[in-house]
Amino acid sequence: MAPWRGRGAAATVWYLRLMALLNLVAVLAVPFREQVRTHNEGEYFTPYLVTAGLSTVVLSMFLAVAMRRRKRAAWIFNTALAGLFFVAYLVLMLVPGGHFADHPLNYFSTVTTGLFVVALLLGRREFTSKGDRSNPKTAVATFLAGLLFGGGVGSVLVAATNTIPGADFGDRFVYSIARMVTVTPSEHVAGVISVPTWVNAFINAMSAVLFLLVLYVAFRSPRGQELLSAEDEARLRGLLDRQGERDSLGYFALRRDKAVVFSPSGKAAVAYRVLGGVSLASGDPIGDPEAWPGAIEAWLGEAREHAWVPAVMGASEEAGVIYARHGLDALELGDEAIVELDEFSLDGRAMRVVRQAYNRVKRAGYTVRIRRHEDIPEAEMASLVERADHWRDGATERGFSMALGRLGDPDDGRCVMLECHDGDGELRALLSFVPWGRDGLSLDLMRRDRDSENGLMEFMVIELLQRAAEVGLARVSLNFAMFRSVFERGSKLGAGPVLRLWRSVLGFFSRWWQIESLYRANAKYRPIWEPRYLLFEKSSEIPRIGIASARAEGFITVPSLPALFRRRHVGAAAAAAAPKA
Structure with missing residues (x-):
């Protein structure tokens, strides 16, 4: 049964990739786009997620990436939405006197959507990667805040370019919100607002950015622990006292913006930091080399559980060989x-x-x-x-x-x-x-x-x-x-x-x-x-790992991320400068 679960999970990813491609072709090819829209608006419908829209291209690609990383939230989303489509198709097929069953394309759409649902159910146990518990609430908050911001910016643009007098702030705000959610404005609002095409295009672009942002927040991986606990630090110092001469970078594992995972025996550990969905370890594992495989397996297991991309910066050749046995490839960084x-x-x-x-x-x-x-x-x-x-x-x-x-x-x-x-x-x-x-x-x-x-x-x-x-x-x-x-x-x-x-x-x-x-x-x-080597699982992840590495090293600064380890630094300096009683 296990091989079929893997095949079912892989099939869902390829289905979503195909839907993204079909939607992209529909966007670029006018005849195909018109045909898809006719099918969606008539008595017969296309399969799940074929709408001939650019937003659906983005949605399908996001879902494909999330499903490839085996994220549970993406599986729930697809199962719920595709299941509703499949049930709706079946109901329409069985409605007496209806014309839905008269068109051959509807049989194809029903079967295709049904096979997708079957693949989802078959691969259910493959989707074990956890998301952040705050993702749903944060996504809703992001959507509402984005609507308010977009409505405000749109209102300013409409006020500056409207050629019909009589529209108050409420009319302008409602018009902007309606354009953002791609709903035709009401007759009252449309009667008092007339703006250039570029204004509507700008408002639609804001809605696309908001859509991307909500998707990212909804399916992003957990950000991980930011601080090294006092207990973990004490255990690491014990390992360094016994095995610290093996790696010149070992002491840097004590940075307090890193988390640490230990081998089952407690004789080895991997220190890492999660940035942008990348679990970035540094240097060699700490401790007894005989226990390194256990620590590496625990670190990789945690990365897969949360859909993090595993990577190692600055590993030695000795550690690189051990990591390679666990599926990581190597790229020489320097000396x-x-x-x-x-x-x-x-x-x-x-x-x-x-x-x-x-x-x-x-x-x-x-x-x-x-x-x-x-x-x-x-x-x-x-x-x-x-x-x-x-x-x-x-x-x-x-x-x-x-x-x-x-x-x-x-x-x-x-x-x-x-x-x-x-x-x-x-x-x-x-x-x-x-x-x-x-x-x-x-x-x-x-x-x-x-x-x-x-x-x-x-x-x-x-x-x-x-x-x-x-x-x-x-x-x-x-x-x-x-x-x-x-x-x-x-x-x-x-x-x-x-x-x-x-x-x-x-x-x-x-x-x-x-x-x-x-x-x-x-x-x-x-x-x-x-x-020293950079270790990674897939070559396609190297750009993402490079960005995470640049952020970790301080070459790219994200103002919203708290520099927690610097707080301790400042605190120590302030305490040392304070006069003693």
Whole structure:
């Protein structure tokens, strides 16, 4: 029976896609459109959702997408509406003296709609994806608010363009609402209002936007948990204490705008955030690799339950292999720069540029102070947080997979702070690193005064590497270089035209997103390059995943989304700045 359930569910999706195509053809082809309208308005009717209207094209496509994601709400909607059509067809067939049964097309419509209903009932158990409980109420509220807004805007346009005097605000508002719901205005309203065609078209366009918005709200996936609970954070810290050296990005799982799902044994976990219907995990699973499959299955199960698109940003090759066994495909994003202390040296011709920058800044009188966050007094930390915010490029705190998103939190005492002062003792730059196991650090935050000496960041990194014993350091993870291999291979002799073109395109966009400059800044230290991957289920979902990733990293800002993790950051800074009793 299970195979038939899957086939029935798939059949409903293809039926809706076919209906969308037929409606689109009817919109574009005038003879077919007129034929469909004649059938719908006469004594014989077309199958379910064939109306020769653009709005029905959109509705069919929305329903097809929702049914493909196995959303329960879409199944209920289709079953109720198609069932009513099917029952109506049967009743009209059996009405004595009626003409409905005289037309052969009505038999086709009845059978086709009935088969669709059968497919819906057959695949009922396949549609298990949950929606948000607030969706119905929010959709109704959106529809009413949209009508009020559209009616108000339409009233203003009608008042400005009406050529017949005598219409009051009520007449204009009723006219606009009637146009939005595609109902012919009453004779009274039509007798006192005459507006240009473009006004009616604009009002109809507003109704189309409202229709799309109501559909989106009605069938959207749940938005997911936004904050990491204290209990989950404590469990994650326990896993990091035991297995934290495996992944340099592990500590970033403690961002409080992430949720977490654990394996059945509790020995591994996947941290993620839901954005735009995408369940976006970052880095490798936390904990024992033997328990990773259990955590991955739990995360994927939750994503399927809520019709979220699963994706992973910044996974290592080891984790990518495990994820691939669970149906995810991989796309190389770039490389992480890792410096091993026992292999690093400033000597040699290859390090000449870095060595010169370091010596120049040192001769200018700059010094670096290295401390654990827990060793910094609260008032000093508050001052450092204030300076870091002042030097931030833009109003949004960027980062998701490779940034903690908070500075000065008391729970992050093992983080390491580098403070760079000039010859006059003025603070000029900050670097903050999160722990990577017992003897590693991973770069979290880089801030500097733009008026400071060039080469300041190189100076600070070299100081950290040369004074590694002060914090028991054996390895450091620096910035992530996207598409590193393209820049490296594209500049070499013999690079093909496609690779050179790709390098040129990335170089162009580097003017805004610093893609190439990050690669070159990291390459100076002769690091070990560790590849990182984007993992996904379907290639068609990559644009959606890309938008969700850009939102998570702070490149796309949605003002209505609360930056919850920043509230904690601000609270910590304020508490540190407050005088003690």
